[in-house]
Amino acid sequence: xxxxxxxxxxxxxxxxxxxxxxxxxxxxxxxxxxxxxxxxxxxxxxxxxxxxxxxxxxxxxxxxxxxxxxxxxxxxxxxxxxxxxxxxxxxxxxxxxxxxxxxxxxxxxxxxxxxx
Amino acid sequence: xxxxxxxxxxxxxxxxxxxxxxxxxxxxxxxxxxxxxxxxxxxxxxxxxxxxxxxxxxxxxxxxxxxxxxxxxxxxxxxxxxxxxxxxxxxxxxxxxxxxxxxxxxxxxxxxxxxxx
Numbered sequence: 001x002x003x004x005x006x007x008x009x010x011x012x013x014x015x016x017x018x019x020x021x022x023x024x025x026x027x028x029x030x031x032x033x034x035x036x037x038x039x040x041x042x043x044x045x046x047x048x049x050x051x052x053x054x055x056x057x058x059x060x061x062x063x064x065x066x067x068x069x070x071x072x073x074x075x076x077x078x079x080x081x082x083x084x085x086x087x088x089x090x091x092x093x094x095x096x097x098x099x100x101x102x103x104x105x106x107x108x109x110x111x112x113x114x115x116x
Numbered sequence: 117x118x119x120x121x122x123x124x125x126x127x128x129x130x131x132x133x134x135x136x137x138x139x140x141x142x143x144x145x146x147x148x149x150x151x152x153x154x155x156x157x158x159x160x161x162x163x164x165x166x167x168x169x170x171x172x173x174x175x176x177x178x179x180x181x182x183x184x185x186x187x188x189x190x191x192x193x194x195x196x197x198x199x200x201x202x203x204x205x206x207x208x209x210x211x212x213x214x215x216x217x218x219x220x221x222x223x224x225x226x227x228x229x230x231x232x233x
């Protein structure tokens with residue numbers, strides 16, 4: 001399977017710092033979707049964003065922003081002015097065409113620790 | 117809407133026992149799937165279903181069975197539990213997976229933490 005790589009296993013920053021989580025993917029599909037999910041300590045998986053491969057515009061939602069660069073197969077996630085509530089494991093995922101049935105391929109996750 | 121519900125939340129089994137993890141959704145989603153989450157490995161797809169009566173294998177199907185008799189329910193059966201199946205299991209659903217243009221985000225249940233001794 002074509003991989004999704006989140007090279008940062010764990011990141012620790014002090015509150016109010018900016019932090020960027022990296023995601024690099026491999027794919028042979030020409031059309032695909034990229035996702036970010038958050039998994040707080042309570043364990044549930046929370047959808048953050050979906051981006052399709054034709055839309056390379058950066059997206060900002062409050063303190064969250066996403067930088068999609070197709071040329072480098074990267075979809076990085078930045079949290080500005082981090083807060084303790086941002087502490088979680090963050091997963092990047094990519095859709096993959098398996099015989100015309102689309103599935104998600106997941107990265108291993110980055111554990112983000114925000115210290116007060 | 118209850119969304120995606122899973123039962124039980126926690127389960128301890130002995131090696132060789134069988135059990136069924138329940139999953140239900142009330143969003144009329146066509147696509148449902150089961151993942152397992154192990155430390156440092158992200159989520160891995162076990163089985164999935166694109167509609168009632170249709171199931172298929174994912175990346176790690178061995179030791180698990182599924183069926184989809186209704187749109188709402190997608191139970192996962194462990195046939196003969198092994199310690200390697202100790203994991204957190206997530207059920208997820210979405211509108212459709214049959215077109216990349218209609219590919220929407222998946223909604224997840226709260227998970228089942230399974231320990232096999």
